[in-house]
Amino acid sequence: MIPHRRLVLSGLTLFTLLSTAAVDAQSADQGGRTRTYYIAADEVMWDYVPGGRDDIAGVPYADTAFFANAHPRPVSTVYKKVLYREYTDSTFRTLTPRPAEWQHLGFLGPLIRGVVGDTIRVVFRNNAHRPFSVHPHGVFYQKSSEGVPYNDGTSGADKADDGVAPGATYVYVWPVPERAGPGPMDGSSVMWMYHSHVDEVRDINTGLFGPIIITARGKARPDGSPNDVDREIVASFMQVEEQDSWLAKENFLPSPDSVFSRGPKPNPSLPQDAYPWFVKFTINGFVHGSMPLSALTMRKGERVRWYLMASTNDFDFHAPHWHGNTVILNGMRTDVAQLAMMQMAVADMVPDDVGTWLFHCHVSFHNEEGMAVRYRVMP
Template structure:
């Protein structure tokens, strides 16, 4: 089953929660929208949002603020369910065909298709709801024997629907259809603004947006959409609230309704109830976006548990090839927060898991779903952790961390620690990059133009934590032997190398760059010694064009495959380095 269903379920759930929280404002705004302004208003007319709130409470009680909530909850669940299902379906088609994210134009088209589907399916529901929420209860005087005033009973959803069918016929359920179709532009504006703001915000962050950030983005996007389309909201509400019985004549068309408003109330009539509607719409949308993101994860898990959806695996088997021999390994994969979409990573990382990035002082939380057939864990180096979070089966602690003397960013690593040596040989390792506080995501003159990760590992298939068809020993960099893909840089670029070494006593390596020196702190050398479970961060200026080699100086290791080519491409034009101000894009 596709993610469309999960999006539909979470959208419906988020709509129900947001509707319950803001429904009194919906009642007030609906009544203000259908109220016709007059030079001589009656005592029953509402002056503003506050006055409407007080009068409804006085004449109808608290339940008056929730008139028609049953039909509203049904309507919003159907509306949001249909909208998100069709929007995500169209989005998937565009992204599959274009092999990229949707453009702004495609996003607007997807919104138009989804919105139109919603209007044709749900207009009858909202017509019934509008009739109920705009029904004003009148007081009926009793006999003059001192009895209290008695409220008239509000019509039920079924009674309202039958009344519409009796007085207006089936077409009465589609009152306000034309302005409703025009109002499809409201969610188009809303979601376009939301996606654009979200994309810009994500560029400034190194992690997923929080629930409250979704709340703010939802509020701002709905504020823009409602402010632009509000006159059509008023026209739609008045057409849905009107009936032949109440008017005594055929209901006016959209143009006639517009003329009547201008004639009797002026331009201001198109903005009746604007303040309450803006407040209601903004809060409803904000709660919807916040709750939908939370409920989407639950929807995915629910579908997985019910067997309606295949689970995505974060730790899973991987067929890996050395010198034309395919061996079964385990691998850490990165997914989005719903565990539905695998995140891409550079090919040169090979067997390494996704890069975890954080600043000094950050709290790093990793949600790991083990779908392998053996126990695994995640044990970090370079991060402080509690005993419960260590990822090992024995008591221990770590005092590792970044000091002020360290560079702009330094590399550490993580690995499975259930059976340390066997898990590492199985491929369960990955890098961690720790940045100085306040520098992750912000450009600095010390930032590199390009970065590469290189893990020197002697992998023993006979000592893997999973059964393998091989018992060979492989000398590798990132799991590759003799070559690594995509190790290309431009002339005069500043390149940062994140070096790691994993393994036991045979894993003492000396990394060598054939093109020249690298800088480690204030030391310049073309060699760097690596002990088991050690990490080094070095910088290189790519000033020697051509094909070069990164290799281990130990002859046995290099002969066994612990070497890789990297290419410095020729300079274009004068060859002088450009003054780049773009921070290196994180690999994950």
């Protein structure tokens, strides 16, 4: 068994090297650089309310049930998840420290950056217990770097990316052509996302989701960030359906299948109206203001770019709303954005109103269930 498995892995490695060489040549043609990220799928515990406080209300956290007749029960805020985490190199021994300005990413995967003309390489190690992948939006991929299994007429090496086995490593290669960068109505950078797509709904609800930012050619600093922006913030509005996580049973949920339409019905002894307690209405994995205020602090007059995205579940419609300040979104002034499932949006703010402000979903029951954080504007 083991020698056979090694043979398969070495075949994949050879294929990956060849494929990478081909795309690197393409990258050189476009004049960009290759940016390599070492990202693992790791099983970790995540606390939706670190610190145990509802910092919107300013009181100790206590669960509230949405449906009036919900059976009252204590609600855990800690769940085992599989998250994308960045490492310093291919040994996957040392986590790359997340800088202070990106602490707000919470349970999202590491930020992947590129500039038009670059090539992004993701060296993906699956440290979890079932196959996962990395599927990107927006950037260019050949069939060997799509990260999705379906009946697409491919075979052999073109299937190796579809799901990476536990313990295995695979290299995804994504060139960044013009059509992955800003369009005529965009600013200097655009947002995309990446996620596991072996089983899209269950993989994402398990936690495998992260941001990609692509900057226009000629408008980037050496690190890839847009040179006309002082502060970048990613906010992912996600209705995490923990009952659809692959780890639902390990998290003591009644059924790994949806209480709605998919699969067998949950434990009949569980009242249907207990629904909210295993659905987390989060921004980047934080609920009820549990994102540290220090993670979303900016200065008056800074050019702040907000990258917004939503998750994949049936009701993942969101209406991000900023108190205190306004943004430019799609060329228009507003203080409420709109996100459908997996939609991405970029909003630019130059805050002029000093203070601590609410940033929340304006779908009222999402807000009540904790889809809210605070941001702070310093003088």
